[in-house]
Amino acid sequence: MSSTIDGQPLRWRGDTFHPYHFNCASCGSELTADAREVKSRPGYTANDMNELYCLRCHDKMGIPICGACRRPIEERVVTALGKHWHVEHFVCAKCEKPFMGNHHYERKGLAYCETHYHELFGNLCFICNTVIYGDVVTALNKAWCQHHFACATCDTKMTQKTKFFEFDQKPSTSR
Known part of the structure; x- marks a missing residue:
């Protein structure tokens, strides 16, 4: 005969139970709905030794808790x-x-x-306004794709080592 579960049920092995029907495998205290199941322990295969623990004892076991779902991580x-x-x-x-x-x-x-x-967060090319993957050419407080870094007056391709002058806030190889 099953009875209605008032409050939070304890979920274990895919079923729901009254939490007070279970005790912590470590300290023996009556469990609450926030009990944790440890699916396997050293020397046992998964589901061979499923045990329930109160939160206090579970925390002492050092099993990491997921930063997203707040559940124990028992695998990778x-x-x-x-x-x-x-x-x-x-x-x-x-x-x-x-x-x-x-x-x-x-x-x-x-x-x-x-x-x-x-x-x-990446650098955007001053010319094409797209994200620069790979090497970035930085000059005049701006960033360029390698193939867009060119003289503003003659369109000659330049490198970081090319001597240039500032002309209208752009690089130029001639005055």
């Missing part, structure tokens, strides 16, 4: 931005796609994929 862990993450929860702050082991860029406590990092 990503450590970044001073937090731990489930692999699928460590995502770009702009597009929300998981990095899944790919490189990420950090800015002001957030992680970005390469595309969105450059889009939001």
Whole structure:
């Protein structure tokens, strides 16, 4: 016979229960709805030794908590931005796609994929106004793509080492 669960139920192995029917596997205290399930322990396979712990005992176990979902991480862990993450929860702050082991860029406590990092924080070419990937030519407090850095008067391609003068806030090889 089942009875109605008043308050928050305890979810364990896909079912819901009255929390007071369970005790912490470590300290023996009666559990509440915020009990944590540890799916496997050293020497056991997953689901061979599922146990429930009160929050206090669970925290003492040192199992990392995901910075996104606030649930325990019992498989692969990503450590970044001073937090731990489930692999699928460590995502770009702009597009929300998981990095899944790919490189990420950090800015002001957030992680970005390469595309969105450059889009939001990268150098824009003074001529074409697009994000510059690769080498940036910086001169006259402006940034250029390598192939757009040219003399403003004769359109000759220049490099960082080319001598030039400022003409109308643009580089020029002649006076």
